Amino acid sequence: MALLDTIGEERAAVLARIEAAAGTAALEQVRVEVLGKKGSLTALLRGMGQVAPEQRGEVGRAVNRLRDEVEAALAVRREALAAAELEARISSEALDITLPGRARPVGTQHLISRLTEEIVEVFRGIGYQVASGTEVETGYYNFTALNTPPDHPSRGLQDTFYVRDRSGERAAIDGESDVVLRTQTSGVQVHVMEERTPPIYILAPGRVYRRDVADPTHLPQFTQIEGLVVDRGITFGDLKGTLEYFCRQVFGPERTVRFRPHFFPFTEPSAEMDVSCGICGGAGCRSCGNTGWLEILGCGMVDPNVYGFVGIDPQEYSGFAFGLGVERIACLKYNVPDLRMLLEGDMRFLRQF
Numbered sequence: 001m002a003l004l005d006t007i008g009e010e011r012a013a014v015l016a017r018i019e020a021a022a023g024t025a026a027l028e029q030v031r032v033e034v035l036g037k038k039g040s041l042t043a044l045l046r047g048m049g050q051v052a053p054e055q056r057g058e059v060g061r062a063v064n065r066l067r068d069e070v071e072a073a074l075a076v077r078r079e080a081l082a083a084a085e086l087e088a089r090i091s092s093e094a095l096d097i098t099l100p101g102r103a104r105p106v107g108t109q110h111l112i113s114r115l116t117e118e119i120v121e122v123f124r125g126i127g128y129q130v131a132s133g134t135e136v137e138t139g140y141y142n143f144t145a146l147n148t149p150p151d152h153p154s155r156g157l158q159d160t161f162y163v164r165d166r167s168g169e170r171a172a173i174d175g176e177s178d179v180v181l182r183t184q185t186s187g188v189q190v191h192v193m194e195e196r197t198p199p200i201y202i203l204a205p206g207r208v209y210r211r212d213v214a215d216p217t218h219l220p221q222f223t224q225i226e227g228l229v230v231d232r233g234i235t236f237g238d239l240k241g242t243l244e245y246f247c248r249q250v251f252g253p254e255r256t257v258r259f260r261p262h263f264f265p266f267t268e269p270s271a272e273m274d275v276s277c278g279i280c281g282g283a284g285c286r287s288c289g290n291t292g293w294l295e296i297l298g299c300g301m302v303d304p305n306v307y308g309f310v311g312i313d314p315q316e317y318s319g320f321a322f323g324l325g326v327e328r329i330a331c332l333k334y335n336v337p338d339l340r341m342l343l344e345g346d347m348r349f350l351r352q353f
């Protein structure tokens with residue numbers, strides 16, 4: 001029967017084309033050409049009308065079988081081709097994990113920030129709170145209320161940055177035309193004493209500014225930490241014990257301290273505190289100028305005149321204050337020879353700490 005032969009030929013041809021399809025797109029093309037509206041197998045099915053009635057059953061079954069067979073073959077081949085294509089994509093798009101990645105440099109706290117926190121923690125451990133002030137300050141808080149008279153040399157243009165407004169005139173805050181970049185954190189003392197009543201145990205870290213040219217021992221901008229205690233019955237002995245404790249916490253238990261009389265307008269009596277040189281152990285060497293001591297801070301008992309500005313009764317309360325430079329302490333603790341290295345941001349230097 002010619003028709004059954006045609007179906008047999010069609011079967012062989014279609015199965016061969018399915019097997020030969022090189023990709024899912026080519027396979028889809030085969031499917032359309034065979035089973036689509038104008039497909040070869042579809043034409044065979046349509047042609048059933050012309051088949052003699054007594055042959056229709058047999059031919060119909062043969063065509064239907066062929067269609068089922070073709071559909072199954074398409075499905076099997078499609079799955080195989082899709083898997084191969086996925087495999088090819090995975091290997092062609094694979095990341096080369098042996099390439100070194102792009103390193104992101106990880107930053108860390110600057111030595112000065114870390115040391116500031118370390119010092120703050122020492123005092124927090126003995127009950128101090130942190131207070132803060134602003135870097136732009138009035139002459140009243142930076143000088144006047146700290147018992148520093150108008151003609152004091154530190155108030156001069158050579159020593160202090162004065163702030164001007166946009167028009168170039170002296171800036172004014174609250175009617176005061178003396179607006180400065182604070183030269184010391186001591187002004188925070190005044191704000192705190194105005195705002196709180198004793199007992200006061202505070203520490204005030206912050207940046208200060210002076211009209212200095214940067215050299216190995218001076219910076220125009222540096223970090224200070226101010227301390228203030230006001231309470232009943234505070235003596236110079238409390239000051240000494242507190243600062244000696246602080247010093248040993250920061251520099252190590254083997255270090256000793258000494259106090260030398262000094263003058264500050266806002267404390268009376270005043271002193272400077274030295275710590276024994278860590279390099280020679282106090283015997284004297286180049287680092288300590290052969291004295292065996294390194295000066296690290298200023299301190300004293302709060303001057304009664306300062307209490308007068310903030311309305312605290314010196315008959316009832318007494319207290320002490322101190323101020324230290326963090327950059328200087330960093331240099332002494334880590335033997336940094338030049339303060340400017342702390343500002344340069346050279347990672348080879350900073351990474352050492």
Ligand code: DAH
Nearest residue numbers: 184267298299300321322323
């Ligand atoms: N403000 C002083 C300075 O910048 C440091 C200082 C000395 C602060 C004695 C104090 C103090 O509170 O009592 O040099």
